[in-house]
Amino acid sequence: MKFLQKSPSKQIASLIKLNKIALVLHLMQGIAMVWLVQAIGVSASYDVTVNYLSFNAATENLEPATNVLFSINFAWLVASFMFMSALAHLSIVT
Numbered sequence: 001m002k003f004l005q006k007s008p009s010k011q012i013a014s015l016i017k018l019n020k021i022a023l024v025l026h027l028m029q030g031i032a033m034v035w036l037v038q039a040i041g042v043s044a045s046y047d048v049t050v051n052y053l054s055f056n057a058a059t060e061n062l063e064p065a066t067n068v069l070f071s072i073n074f075a076w077l078v079a080s081f082m083f084m085s086a087l088a089h090l091s092i093v094t
Contacts, residue, residue: 016093019089019092019093020089020093022085026082026086027083027086029082030083033082037075043073045073046074047070048068048070048072049069050066050067051065052065
């Protein structure tokens with residue numbers, strides 16, 4: 001409860017300092033993830049698919065069909081989350 005006993009100006013200064021630290025940490029984590037993905041060559045790619053029913057004219061039945069929409073690299077997705085988090089902390093600090 002020591003935090004609640006501070007004056008509002010000291011609380012804001014403390015929160016700005018905390019966000020600056022979080023900004024630097026998230027930015028470093030994002031850079032480290034991008035570097036590791038490039039250095040190791042991780043290809044954790046997953047397909048995003050859509051499943052639907054397709055009409056088969058020969059049998060006159062509906063049959064399940066799957067279509068791949070796109071592939072996404074999970075490592076790049078996680079790294080982009082770190083950069084978005086750093087951007088959010090930057091918007092709070094400035």
